[in-house]
Amino acid sequence: MRHIVRAKLLLTTMLTVMISPSWAASGEPSWGYTNQSWWLIKDTLSTQPVPLNYPYGTCGIGSNQAPVDIQGSASTARLNRPNPRYSPGLPTFYNTGYSVQVNTEEGYLGSVAIGNDVFPLIQFHFHAPSEHTFNGRHYDAELHFVNIREDGKAAVMTSMIKVGAANAEFQKILDNVPTAAGQKNSTSGVRLNPNLLLPTNRRQFFTYAGSLTTPPCAEGINFYIFAQPITISSDQLAGLKRLYDNNNRMTQPLNGRVLTSTKTGGMGQ
DSSP states (O other): OOOHHHHHHHHHTTTTTOOOTTTTTOOOOOOOSSSOGGGGGOOTTTOOOOTTTTTTTHHOSSSSSSSSSOOOOOOOOOOOOOOEOOOOBOEEEEEEEESOOOOOOOTOOEEEEEEEEEEEEEEEEEEESOOOOTTTESEEEEEEEEEEEEEEEEEEEEEEEEEESSSHHHHHHHHSSSSSSTTTEEEOOOOOGGGGGGGGGOOEEEEEEEEEESSSOOEEEEEEEEEOOOEEEHHHHHHHHHOOOOOOHHHHHTOOOOOOOOSSSSSOO
């Protein structure tokens, strides 16, 4: 359990900028989705010289940025598939100012195993529409499960979301996340099962080396994008968009990276 606590502390350090909106007293400059030239944002309070006073520079000069457009030309291979070992928990529902987020509680033991590596689940959050595209087309929304080891190595599992049957587990999130930016709800007593936000077919997925999709756009994050989407109802999608709409980063160039898949024939519909 001690290693999970250390992992959460490390993740907090990594994502301070990512989840600190303009009203936060973090000292980091604010950013938004309308203008995504985040690398041009200068920290006017910093005494550091150029380029250190541009905290989001990696967003512009990084060569392994996320998200990307997933095309039919992805190479296929035998891969270690992500094996989520999530369990129900009593999470904190968090309106970050940028997205709807669910933080796992202290001592939560859920994780994902990929080969011999095990990554504890720290949080998951939503983007609408999807950040990754498929031959240029968006899904209605996208869910990122952020899993991170104590050494900082991170794996993000991604569920694509389309309108269809309602999802009762997703409704719990809508019902309990605060409507005001920066607010948390840690006393709901609601038990949430992350497994019910994953597709049933997890053998088919795409993977590549990427980054945070929000400032500071830190790289070194492996994405695992399931081919089969999950569904939420049109009313549930509207509820999500009432909180955050168009909170998706534009797709980034692959820059020679290899996009690998266990699946042929594109995404599941």
